[in-house]
Amino acid sequence: MARPASVANAMIGRVTVLLFLNVFNICGNSFTLITIRMTPRLWTKTNYILASMLLSNVISAVLMIWYTSFLLVVYVFSNPCHNNVLITALTPLMKITAYVSIFHLILISVERYIAIVYPLHYETKFINRTLKWTISIAWVAGILIGMTYPLWLVNADLRMCTLIPVHYQLVDVFVIYMPVCIVMFICYGKILVIWWHQRRRVEPTNPAPGTSLQTTSFASGHPAKRTSKALSSDNATDQKNTSLTEPAMTSDVASAADEHREMKSRRRQFKAVYLTAAIVGTFVVAWIPHMLGRILGSAGVNPVIVNYIGVFGGAVGASNFAFSWAIYAAVSKSYRRAYRQTLIRIGCCCCKNITLQAADHSLIA
Numbered sequence: 001m002a003r004p005a006s007v008a009n010a011m012i013g014r015v016t017v018l019l020f021l022n023v024f025n026i027c028g029n030s031f032t033l034i035t036i037r038m039t040p041r042l043w044t045k046t047n048y049i050l051a052s053m054l055l056s057n058v059i060s061a062v063l064m065i066w067y068t069s070f071l072l073v074v075y076v077f078s079n080p081c082h083n084n085v086l087i088t089a090l091t092p093l094m095k096i097t098a099y100v101s102i103f104h105l106i107l108i109s110v111e112r113y114i115a116i117v118y119p120l121h122y123e124t125k126f127i128n129r130t131l132k133w134t135i136s137i138a139w140v141a142g143i144l145i146g147m148t149y150p151l152w153l154v155n156a157d158l159r160m161c162t163l164i165p166v167h168y169q170l171v172d173v174f175v176i177y178m179p180v181c182i183v184m185f186i187c188y189g190k191i192l193v194i195w196w197h198q199r200r201r202v203e204p205t206n207p208a209p210g211t212s213l214q215t216t217s218f219a220s221g222h223p224a225k226r227t228s229k230a231l232s233s234d235n236a237t238d239q240k241n242t243s244l245t246e247p248a249m250t251s252d253v254a255s256a257a258d259e260h261r262e263m264k265s266r267r268r269q270f271k272a273v274y275l276t277a278a279i280v281g282t283f284v285v286a287w288i289p290h291m292l293g294r295i296l297g298s299a300g301v302n303p304v305i306v307n308y309i310g311v312f313g314g315a316v317g318a319s320n321f322a323f324s325w326a327i328y329a330a331v332s333k334s335y336r337r338a339y340r341q342t343l344i345r346i347g348c349c350c351c352k353n354i355t356l357q358a359a360d361h362s363l364i365a
Contacts, residue, residue, distance in 0.1 A: 001301070011071065011075040011076060012072065012076065014068075014315070015068045015069070015071060015072045017070060017315050017353055019065060022064045022065050023065075024062035025321050025322040026322070028323070029054040029055075029057045029058045029325050030058055031325070031342070032335075033054050033055065033326040035335070035338045035341075035342040036051050038341075038345065039341065039342070041334065042334065042335075043058070045126060045128075046108070046111060046112070046113065048131060048135075049107050052103050052139075053104035053290065054324070054325065056100040056139075057097075057101050057321045058102065060094070060101065061322070063093045063094065064093075066093070067090060072177050074087065080161070084160065085158065085163070088156075088163045089096055089147065089150050089153060091164070092138075092146045092147055096143050096147070098146075099146050100138055100143070102176055102181070102283070103141055103142050103182055104182045105134065105280050106139050106180055107138055107139070109133050109184045109187040109188065109280060112188075113187040113190060113193065114126050117190060140223055145171070145316075146194055147177060148162060167297050169294045169297060169298065170277070170298050172290075172291065172294055173291050173295060177287060177291050179281070180280075181284055182281045188277055244309075279324060279327055282320060286316050286317055286319065286320035287316075288316045289309060289314030289315070289316055291317065292313065293310040294305055296309065297310070
């Protein structure tokens, strides 16, 4: 009798933590979606991908609230082995949208890679049609992979308590987690190299010692008297020299201005990388315990240890979905300003003095 009671208590604690995280997920990610919708300067391609990812997080939280309630009833008031078919059929509820959200991290990494490595061709390589197709592919891939779990109901031995084999749980590791990590490491490794070269280019350089302005002096030490004819000839010569040097000076100024604009655009791009790198870095760290539990479970390690690791890893992984929106406020000044403006507009619906900034197609500042 002690073992079922301990299992029930563990499940109650797990469900309580997951319910809290999912409620926080819904509130925070929904507020961020409203902020993006109400702030025109955040209407960029990067933020469209982020908005799609946040939408999948909200849907995942809604489904998980229902699914955790179902698990609570099954594990506390019933026997899970008697509901093995129902558990297997409902497993995609917590898999599909989670996979969709994770696949969006690949899109973010690739989009940032194109923006940094090919800044002059970004608008032609990553057009609006490409954006829509990539987001659609992320949703379709997540749905298809998640729907493979109910396929174990085909010709299944219903006498078994768990219809999904333990080794099949490695799908999360080798089909979801590892490809995302590999893509992120490749893209952000290249971005880091470019950032290093960019930093060395923009470092201020001191003038060489001993340099000074050139001055003209006369051999006799006294200015010579100039006739009007000599002055007129000098003026003609100066005008001729000026006309010859003006095109060269104009081209130099234009090239310097273009280089300044390119450097400024690069800085904005790298500011956007700080945010996305924080998002993907949090993902890599948060899901390590869960993936470790999957690997140990398939290797036949003590089920009690695997269960504890799985419970802890699942809670940490769910916190990644719940707190991803808080990373924006912690890293991006643009998001912090937008959050404040949204709170003011929600709290003061009758105020008409609050005007949002015009749409800015530069990336997150």
